[in-house]
Amino acid sequence: DDEALASPFVKCLLRLIRTQDSFGLWEGHSDAELLAEFIITKQQQRAVPFGGDPDPDALWRLDMFYTAVALAIEERSGVSTSPTIEMKPVGASGGWAFCRDVHRFGFETFRKLAEAGTKLVDDATAAIEA
Template sequence: MSDAAVSPAVNEDEAALATPFVKCLVRLIRAQESYSYCLWEGKSDATLLADFIVTRKKRQAIPGMGYPDPDVLSRLDMFYTTVGLAIAKRFRPVTSPIVEMKTTRTSGPCFSRSGSSSFYPDVHRFGFETFRQLGEAGTKVVDDATSATEAYRDVARA
């Protein structure tokens, strides 16, 4: 009986891990890790992507104050770098993320004004409930960017 209860979730995870966006993300993680100490060598794709899964319970436990963790910023950067790679694979323009997040010490009311503070706390909680949501979110961003690029080909080539 427990096999029947676990089987759909396992099949859903396997299907999500097989999507082109998630496979590209895994390749990027493995490529970046090969330059360091090969800590991920022999690890499964699910293990590599485990930090991208932030359940509701985990998300609520993360404080929204202070500076974002460098690991969170690294995951955010990898996600959008993968978006750029996926767009390049589909459409062949050279792409790169236009937002770069860094941990910096800011002074003053930069993040205390209404309107500018809404994005900042969300950075702390970047992640997805499941591998399926990770794949769907990445694919949606790539699809939206690709259709916008195809609609304005001249601008994209300029």
Template sequence: MMTALSDPRFTRAVSDDGSLATPFMKCLARLVRAHDSYGLWKDKCDAELLANFTVTEEQRRAIPVIGDPEPDVLLRLDLFYAAVGVVIEERSGLLISRTLEISDEGIGRVLFTTRRLVVLSKTLRDVHRFGFNTLGKCAKTGTKLVKDAIKSIETYPDVARA
């Protein structure tokens, strides 16, 4: 259920290319909803909840990279990569461990492992400006990360299950 909203971020998200229906975006919406301990977001549609993952070029330029990354940016980053890990688990049937390390300068690494296999390793830069131009880009990026991890698991199944 999506509603038309007056905020351009939501309008762009709602009129997106159907990316909210992907398993990755559904998982991301579930994780965002899990942070709503008081039920304030229960009436919001997924597009409205996930609109914070979109950052326009103008917004990106306005974000200073000096100082620690903002807590809301770190939460978005954590939720995004948590969703990647959950979808990898759902698709592979394996337990996935995620390690996310970010420095004060906004540089870091995210690492996904299962048993003895590193299924995905990604260097993070410019974390201060983490976000996507559209929800479609968010879905595409998350889905690609999941596919890459699944490909690693399928390439080395003995190591993944050792």
């Protein structure tokens, strides 16, 4: 887990999360504590009901993850980027057609979180440099 928390993508995600803390409530929290909400075990995923609107926390995780991907791509490539889909409840977002199981968005471990983000950043920067 320490290696995953030290990865450049996870560091980028942590910076992004910490910028959301305008009142300083998370100042004393460790990196692992801040990322704990992204860790969803298979048992927890099965317990999440599929119907209805996604939980606001799930939408927040999705937004933070893909915004961090865009930010990491920008930092590595020097090309200005931004996420293209904003997820909203009540079917107001066309992004749901592309994001299956939004209700269950998360990762089993910090390592899987780091690997998923790093792969997206690596693939995008390779495409930019090609």
